[in-house]
Every structure is written in C-alpha cells, then in structure tokens.
Amino acid sequence: MKTAVPVFFLFFSLFSCAGLEKDRSPLIPESTRGFEEKKARSETMADTHTMRYEEFENGFRLLLIEMPESPVCVGTVGFAVGGRYEPERRSGISHLLEHLLFRSSSDNSAVNAIRRMGGSVNALTDYELTYYHFTVLPKYFEDSLSALIGMVLDPDFDGNDLKKEREVVLEELARGKNDPRTLALSSLVKRVFPSSPLKNLVIGTRQSVQSISLDDLYRFHDAYYTPSNMIVVCAGRLDVEKTARYLRARFETAARSPVPSVLFGPPILAEHELSRMIPANQAFYIRGALSPGRGDRDFYPMEVLDLVLGSGNNSRLQRRITAQEGITEEIFTFRHTLSDTGIWTVMCSTDPADFERAKRLVTEEIELVRDGDLTQREVDDAKRALAARELIRLDSPKELCVFELENIVFRSEVIPVEAHLERIGDIERQQVLEAARTYLSSENSVSVSLLPAPAAHRPFLLLKIAVTGEI
Amino acid sequence: MKGSVLFVLIFLFAASFARAAPGPVTLENGVRVVLSENPSTSLAAVCIMMEGGTDGEKPDERGTYGLLSDLILSGTESRTKSDITRELSLLGDSVETYATPGYWAVEGTVPQASLEDFLGLLCDILFFPSLPIEELEKTKRTKIQSLRAETDSPNRLLSDLYREVFYPDLHVSRETRIRNIESVSISHLRSVHDIYFRPDGTVVSIAGALSKEEALEMTERVFGVLPKPPERLQKDNNEHRDAPLPFYRSAGGGVTQAGILVGSRLSGFDRSNEHLLQLACAVLDNSLGGRLFVELREKTGLVYGVHTGYSLEVRPFTLYAVSTSRKKNIKAVEKKTVDVLRMLVRKPPDARELLLAKEYLKTAVNTNACLPVYEARYNARKLVFGEPLRSLDERMRMIDSVTEEELASFIEECFPSRWTTLVVR
Numbered sequence: 001m002k003t004a005v006p007v008f009f010l011f012f013s014l015f016s017c018a019g020l021e022k023d024r025s026p027l028i029p030e031s032t033r034g035f036e037e038k039k040a041r042s043e044t045m046a047d048t049h050t051m052r053y054e055e056f057e058n059g060f061r062l063l064l065i066e067m068p069e070s071p072v073c074v075g076t077v078g079f080a081v082g083g084r085y086e087p088e089r090r091s092g093i094s095h096l097l098e099h100l101l102f103r104s105s106s107d108n109s110a111v112n113a114i115r116r117m118g119g120s121v122n123a124l125t126d127y128e129l130t131y132y133h134f135t136v137l138p139k140y141f142e143d144s145l146s147a148l149i150g151m152v153l154d155p156d157f158d159g160n161d162l163k164k165e166r167e168v169v170l171e172e173l174a175r176g177k178n179d180p181r182t183l184a185l186s187s188l189v190k191r192v193f194p195s196s197p198l199k200n201l202v203i204g205t206r207q208s209v210q211s212i213s214l215d216d217l218y219r220f221h222d223a224y225y226t227p228s229n230m231i232v233v234c235a236g237r238l239d240v241e242k243t244a245r246y247l248r249a250r251f252e253t254a255a256r257s258p259v260p261s262v263l264f265g266p267p268i269l270a271e272h273e274l275s276r277m278i279p280a281n282q283a284f285y286i287r288g289a290l291s292p293g294r295g296d297r298d299f300y301p302m303e304v305l306d307l308v309l310g311s312g313n314n315s316r317l318q319r320r321i322t323a324q325e326g327i328t329e330e331i332f333t334f335r336h337t338l339s340d341t342g343i344w345t346v347m348c349s350t351d352p353a354d355f356e357r358a359k360r361l362v363t364e365e366i367e368l369v370r371d372g373d374l375t376q377r378e379v380d381d382a383k384r385a386l387a388a389r390e391l392i393r394l395d396s397p398k399e400l401c402v403f404e405l406e407n408i409v410f411r412s413e414v415i416p417v418e419a420h421l422e423r424i425g426d427i428e429r430q431q432v433l434e435a436a437r438t439y440l441s442s443e444n445s446v447s448v449s450l451l452p453a454p455a456a457h458r459p460f461l462l463l464k465i466a467v468t469g470e471i
Numbered sequence: 472m473k474g475s476v477l478f479v480l481i482f483l484f485a486a487s488f489a490r491a492a493p494g495p496v497t498l499e500n501g502v503r504v505v506l507s508e509n510p511s512t513s514l515a516a517v518c519i520m521m522e523g524g525t526d527g528e529k530p531d532e533r534g535t536y537g538l539l540s541d542l543i544l545s546g547t548e549s550r551t552k553s554d555i556t557r558e559l560s561l562l563g564d565s566v567e568t569y570a571t572p573g574y575w576a577v578e579g580t581v582p583q584a585s586l587e588d589f590l591g592l593l594c595d596i597l598f599f600p601s602l603p604i605e606e607l608e609k610t611k612r613t614k615i616q617s618l619r620a621e622t623d624s625p626n627r628l629l630s631d632l633y634r635e636v637f638y639p640d641l642h643v644s645r646e647t648r649i650r651n652i653e654s655v656s657i658s659h660l661r662s663v664h665d666i667y668f669r670p671d672g673t674v675v676s677i678a679g680a681l682s683k684e685e686a687l688e689m690t691e692r693v694f695g696v697l698p699k700p701p702e703r704l705q706k707d708n709n710e711h712r713d714a715p716l717p718f719y720r721s722a723g724g725g726v727t728q729a730g731i732l733v734g735s736r737l738s739g740f741d742r743s744n745e746h747l748l749q750l751a752c753a754v755l756d757n758s759l760g761g762r763l764f765v766e767l768r769e770k771t772g773l774v775y776g777v778h779t780g781y782s783l784e785v786r787p788f789t790l791y792a793v794s795t796s797r798k799k800n801i802k803a804v805e806k807k808t809v810d811v812l813r814m815l816v817r818k819p820p821d822a823r824e825l826l827l828a829k830e831y832l833k834t835a836v837n838t839n840a841c842l843p844v845y846e847a848r849y850n851a852r853k854l855v856f857g858e859p860l861r862s863l864d865e866r867m868r869m870i871d872s873v874t875e876e877e878l879a880s881f882i883e884e885c886f887p888s889r890w891t892t893l894v895v896r
Contacts, residue, residue: 048513070511071511071837071841071863072834072841102759111759115757115758115760115827115831116830117830118829118830118832118834119831119834120758120835121758121759122758122759136834164769164770164772166772167772168775171774171775172775174727175775175795177727179625183726281619281623282619282620282623313559314560314564319553326608327613328620329614330616330620349620350616354616381560381561385561388561388562388564388582389563389564389565392565395512395513395514395841397841398838466727
C-alpha cells in the first residue's frame with residue numbers, strides 16, 4: 001500500500017498538492033476509449049525465460065513467465081488507472097481505493113488468506129497504473145492469485161473502513177512532508193505545472209482526500225476495475241498451462257466493457273527558475289526537464305543519456321562534482337516515465353558555501369553534452385553499463401513482472417529481456433545527441449535553488465508549515 | 472598453493488552444495504571462501520568481508536575507519552581511480568563498500584560471465600590500494616558534507632539518538648566525528664589498512680548459478696596469490712558497556728511528524744536463536760498484519776507503517792520497533808507500542824499466529840534467496856561471526872521445527888519488561 005517507491009519520493013513530490021478550486025469535471029468522464037474490435041491473441045516467447053502472452057476479445061491481458069528454478073512465485077494484477085485519471089477535487093481517489101481494497105470486515109478476507117499462506121502482499125498507485133502484487137512459495141501460488149483477483153474485483157469495504165483508512169492516508173501524506181526538501185518541492189511544483197493534471201500528487205491533498213465519499217469510491221471502482229482494463233502478469237516457478245487455463249475460465253467470457261476516456265494534455269513548464277529559503281542546514285540544487293514518454297522513440301536514447309550525465313559513479317556529474325572537486329557525494333538523477341511524457345531530474349545537496357559552484361558545474365556539464373560534447377566511447381560505456389544494470393535488475397521475478405506490466409500498459413507490447421538489451425545495444429551516438437538537444441534545451445528546463453533560511457527566520461517558516469503544510 | 476587446490480578439490484567431492492550447507496574452504500594464505508549455488512539466477516554475487524571494522528576505533532578516531540571504504544576505490548598500484556570507476560560501471564554499478572563495527576565489506580552483483588574479472592578487481596582494490604593523500608582530502612570534504620546533510624534528515628537523527636542511548640561506547644557527536652575526520656592523516660589510515668586488510672581476516676562469499684569447481688578454482692586463482700601473513704589476526708570480542716537505559720529521550724528535528732523508536736536490550740540472547748527472534752518479530756509485524764500493525768494502523772490509523780527490527784552487530788544486542796506519526800499522536804503511539812510488546816510476554820503467540828509467522832518468514836527467506844547478493848552477504852556474516860553455515864533447506868527446517876512452547880519460552884527469557892522510548896519531534 002505504498003504510494004510510491006521510496007527512492008522516487010522526491011520525484012513524486014514534484015507533482016504535488018493541487019488546490020480544489022474551480023474544478024467541476026466529472027469523476028467519471030462520459031466518453032470512452034476507442035475500443036476497436038480485438039481478436040483473441042496468444043503467443044509463446046522463448047527468451048531468457050519461456051513466456052506466454054494472451055489477449056482476450058474483451059481486452060483482458062495476461063503474461064505468464066516461467067522461471068522453473070525460482071524458489072518463489074510473484075503475481076501482479078494491474079489496472080490502467082491512477083492519479084492522471086482523477087478530477088482535481090477528487091485527487092487521490094485511485095490511491096485511497098487501493099488502500100480500501102485491502103479492507104474487509106471478514107477474517108476470511110482475501111488479504112488474510114494470502115497472509116496465512118505466508119504471502120507478502122502489497123500495492124502501488126502511480127499516475128497511469130495501479131497494481132497489486134504478492135510473493136508466495138510456489139505451492140500457494142494458485143490460491144493466492146485467485147484470492148488477489150477476488151480482492152480487487154469484489155470490494156468489501158464500508159463507511160467505517162473508509163473512516164479508518166482515510167486516517168492512514170492522511171498519516172502517509174504528512175509523512176511525505178517531514179523532510180524539508182520534499183516539503184519545499186511539493187510547495188513549488190504547482191507553479192511549474194499550473195495547468196497539467198500532473199501537478200496533483202498521486203496521494204492527493206488533505207482536502208481532496210477528506211472529500212472523497214464511499215459512493216465516489218465504488219463508482220470509480222465500477223468504471224475502471226473491469227476485466228477489459230486489467231492485466232495479470234506472473235513470474236516464478238509456476239505451471240503456465242494450468243494458470244492460463246484458470247485465467248481463461250475466469251475471464252475469457254467476461255463482458256467487454258468500455259473504459260472511460262481521459263485525455264492527457266502535454267505538460268507545459270510555466271516556470272524555469274525558482275528559489276526558496278527552507279528550514280534546513282544544507283543547500284539543494286535541482287535541475288529538472290520533461291523527458292520522453294515510455295512509448296517515444298527517444299525513450300532508449302534518453303536512458304543512455306541519463307547514464308552519461310548523472311546516473312552512477314562513472315557519469316560526468318559524479319566524476320566532476322564528487323571525484324574531481326570533492327564537493328558532495330549526494331548527487332544523483334532520477335527519472336519517472338509515463339506513457340507520453342516523463343521527468344528527468346538531477347539533484348545535489350551541498351554546503352551553502354559550495355552552492356553556486358555546484359550549480360555552475362551542473363549547468364556546464366549539461367550544456368556541454370547538449371552542445372555535442374559526447375564521445376563514442378562515452379556512449380558505448382553507457383550502453384554496456386545500462387545493459388548490465390538491466391540484466392541485474394530484471395533477474396528478480398518481482399522486478400520482471402513490474403517491467404512487463406509497464407510495457408503492456410505504456411507500450412502495448414511485451415519486451416523480452418534479451419530484446420530489451422538488444423534495443424539498448426542498438427542505440428547510436430547520434431540518437432543520444434538528438435535526445436540531448438531536444439530534452440536538455442533551456443526552454444525545457446526548471447532550475448530550483450533551496451537555500452538554508454537564516455536562523456532568525458526558521459521559527460516563522462516552521463509555523464507556516466504547521467499551519468499551511470507548505471513553504 | 473597446490474596443496475590448497477588439492478584441499479579444495481577433496482572438499483568439493485565431499486560436500487554437496489546444491490541444497491546442503493555451503494562450505495567454507497580455507498585457502499593456504501588464510502582467505503576463507505564460501506559458495507552458495509543458486510540455480511535460479513543468471514548472475515553472480517560476491518560479498519567480501521574484512522574482519523576489524525569501526526569497533527577498533529579509539530575515541531579520538533571515531534568516524535575515521537569508515538573512510539577506508541571510499542579510499543580503496545581511489546586507485547591501486549595498477550589502476551587509476553577512473554579505471555576503477557569505469558570498470559565498476561561497466562559491470563552494472565551495483566558495488567557497495569561500507570564499514571560496520573565488526574568488518575569492512577564490499578559487495579556487488581554482476582553478470583555471471585564477468586565474475587572472474589570482478590573478483591580480480593575486488594582483490595586489487597582491497598589488498599593493493601594506493602591510498603593517495605590528495606584523494607583523502609577530497610574524501611574528507613565529501614564525508615563531512617554528508618554528515619552535515621544528515622542533520623536535515625529526521626530519520627537519521629532518530630538513528631543517531633538510538634546509537635547514543637544504546638551504544639554510548641561507540642557514539643560520538645557529529646561535530647566530534649567531523650573533527651576526527653579533519654585531523655586524520657593518510658599515514659594513519661595506511662597503518663589501519665595494513666593491520667586489518669589481510670588474507671587471514673578475509674571472507675570471500677560467492678553466490679550464483681556457477682559450478683562449485685569453477686567458483687573455487689576462480690577464487691583460488693585470484694586470491695590464492697596473496698602471500699600468507701606472518702600471524703593470525705586476533706579478533707576482538709565486540710562487547711560493549713551495558714549502560715543503564717533511560718525510559719525516555721527526545722530530540723528536535725521533525726517537520727510535520729515525529730519518529731518514534733521503542734527498544735530494549737535482548738537479555739541472554741544467543742545468535743544461534745536468530746530464527747526465533749525473526750519469528751517473534753513476524754508475530755509483531757508481517758505483511759500488512761501482525762500485532763503491532765493491527766494496533767497502530769488497522770484499528771487506529773495512528774501510523775502508516777511500523778517496522779520491528781533488531782541489531783546483532785555488536786553486543787549487547789537490541790530489539791526495537793520504529794514508526795513515524797503526526798506529532799499530536801506521539802503519546803498514543805508510544806503507549807500502544809509498549810503495551811503490545813509487553814503483551815507478547817504475557818500472551819505468547821498461539822498456534823495460528825505461529826503458523827502465519829512461520830509461513831511469512833519462509834517466504835521472506837526464499838524471496839531474499841532470489842537475490843544472490845543477499846545469500847552472499849548472509850553467508851559472509853555467518854563466517855565472520857563464527858556461526859554455522861546453513862543451506863536454504865536447513866533454514867526452512869529450523870523454522871518449521873519451532874513449537875509454540877519453544878517460542879513462548881524464548882520470548883519470556885529474552886524480551887524485557889522495561890522499554891525505552893526515543894522520539895525525534
């Protein structure tokens with residue numbers, strides 16, 4: 001029941017608190033997604049692992065990945081819905097619903113059944129995807145999958161559950177503002193994306209979470225939690241044939257239901273330079289940019305560019321700022337990618353005395369690469385490093401499930417690990433340079449400076465935070 | 472060296488690694504090698520531990536031994552700092568180096584085909600670092616910057632408070648630590664390296680889908696060439712002052728929330744009973760359940776999450792429950808946490824709770840076993856602490872064999888009646 005993977009927390013804070021003012025858009029849009037006639041499809045792929053992919057006529061999709069030596073099985077059930085599908089005044093409803101689906105008045109609830117089998121069960125809500133997952137010993141896999149599917153499709157929560165879970169979510173919301181950096185970023189972001197739904201934090205705001213009713217939640221569930229909008233991905237020591245038979249029996253004849261359509265407008269950066277005083281001892285510099293979406297042709301070149309510039313100890317920024325200048329070891333990049341857009345950010349913390357130097361060096365390195373200072377060897381090294389990283393990451397059944405779930409939702413395709421590594425290997429220097437020119441331009445840049453407030457100002461800042469929750 | 476190869480081969484025939492206890496083998500120069508075969512992966516992981524660590528620091532050295540973890544990456548007799556950084560990056564950038572009170576460690580995961588290159592690189596940085604003075608100055612600057620940055624992290628401040636209260640012998644203030652770092656010389660760190668980074672204090676633990684023969688031959692080729700040191704390193708007993716604990720301590724630092732830790736010492740605990748401790752923790756906090764989770768989150772929404780953990784790195788061992796909560800709820804969280812912990816002694820886990828905890832723990836252990844680096848680290852720590860190595864199957868059997876009475880008796884014996892609360896508000 002996490003809102004986000006912790007390492008991406010700062011990123012999520014970038015897409016933060018929206019007001020509730022003036023938003024009158026309906027909870028569920030009346031228009032529906034173009035629903036072209038689908039033919040049932042079934043495909044077996046032999047890669048590092050044997051994979052079975054099936055699409056039913058009603059839109060339901062499944063992917064089963066056989067890892068016969070794995071000591072565990074992982075099941076994920078995903079729905080193409082999340083923070084980007086919500087009207088502003090109900091911001092956070094996807095996440096609150098995710099929490100509530102774990103609630104049940106019965107001791108024999110699905111979640112308790114999985115837990116009694118020793119299962120580790122959880123969920124994650126993102127902007128365009130919400131998924132539920134469990135890890136169990138292989139002997140419990142089929143029962144756990146059946147229980148999880150029952151849990152997400154047949155909700156059993158009431159007003160009392162909503163009251164309790166709302167408190168948990170408000171606690172989670174407060175927890176996300178306990179660090180001065182994240183608090184400052186969450187306060188600034190609505191100035192960066194004033195007209196985009198991306199300004200809403202996935203968890204919502206205190207006001208929006210408090211305003212969501214039981215009726216809203218059930219309507220939202222009815223609209224988006226349907227077999228037509230559902231993807232099941234499993235990996236581990238599982239019986240592919242048996243699991244496919246079970247899913248076919250359960251979903252193949254389910255009615256095709258239209259899924260509400262939400263148009264994602266392209267986000268526009270309204271501010272390029274921001275600065276704030278914060279109640280902290282260190283200074284922080286953040287440079288952000290909109291980056292290509294998961295389905296964009298620049299997606300893979302941007303991954304390589306990320307390694308060249310800031311990700312990992314061999315990147316330009318780490319070599320320059322940490323290894324050569326010894327300014328700070330806290331400099332890193334983070335990326336978060338959606339279907340049609342994403343954000344790439346580099347962040348460093350410094351002693352206030354080193355702040356201007358660090359800012360200048362970050363800017364210099366970004367501009368050098370943007371202007372073509374990029375050797376073939378750098379690109380080759382970054383590709384090799386990225387391929388090795390991905391091989392390590394995707395060795396885990398859980399990571400592999402999530403990777404493929406995102407591929408299916410964002411790219412409408414399954415990408416076997418070997419094919420993924422080949423795509424990385426095929427990237428040309430020229431493509432990386434083009435991505436750098438496009439995405440590192442000054443028009444596509446936000447520069448945020450967070451500087452320590454003088455001691456005398458801090459009590460006022462802390463008081464303001466206590467009252468407004470913002471800086 | 473031929474003798475040790477022969478020994479290795481004899482050992483290989485004698486032991487079945489597939490699901491049996493994984494080793495160890497001691498090379499002629501004293502390097503201990505342990506292998507864990509993991510057929511489910513295409514990767515290989517290595518964890519190397521050098522006995523010693525920050526526990527050997529005198530009060531005016533506190534905070535300085537950890538610098539070696541960074542400095543070993545600054546160049547060797549045959550590699551520049553850039554060479555090392557580049558090689559590690561090409562191998563997937565998974566390498567971490569760190570120091571604990573009991574050892575220095577370096578660990579990482581690589582594609583299996585790169586294992587021998589990886590072992591060679593690690594051997595080079597651990598045993599032949601050039602430790603250049605100019606790199607020490609940069610490392611000092613970045614370390615001091617990191618220490619100062621920690622003052623903006625409420626979680627880090629809670630962790631500091633925990634060390635100050637539970638391990639006063641190991642604790643010095645952040646400012647003292649910074650002063651110690653500023654004043655340490657490269658010659659002093661070189662002498663620390665000479666004392667501790669030696670083959671007979673080294674454990675090399677490998678996990679992956681490679682054959683035992685391959686792995687041992689590879690390790691012998693890389694680490695077997697290190698000369699045998701003159702005498703065996705004496706290991707400290709790692710025991711610290713059992714100072715009286717306060718009921719309550721607090722510090723400032725939280726913005727919107729308070730961090731709360733309720734902890735105590737584990738009296739009479741033996742490391743061989745770690746599985747019992749893990750079961751007790753699983754009764755308190757497991758996947759979206761457990762007594763603490765239900766009381767603090769499900770029933771009341773006081774916290775978002777609660778984590779039960781323990782520290783067995785140095786004696787005396789400790790057990791704790793950590794959570795964060797809005798400041799207005801601190802008292803309620805503290806009271807409920809202490810009540811649940813005390814109740815565990817008065818009302819030990821019943822058959823149903825024990826069964827759930829066992830299944831949860833077995834899943835968790837197997838999930839970790841999917842990650843070769845976890846298995847490599849697990850085995851290395853067992854060797855460093857002189858505990859028997861156990862295969863995954865043996866660990867499963869140990870968990871399965873625990874009875875209600877055994878767990879109840881363990882809890883009664885080791886869990887205290889008095890708990891200490893630490894708060895960063």
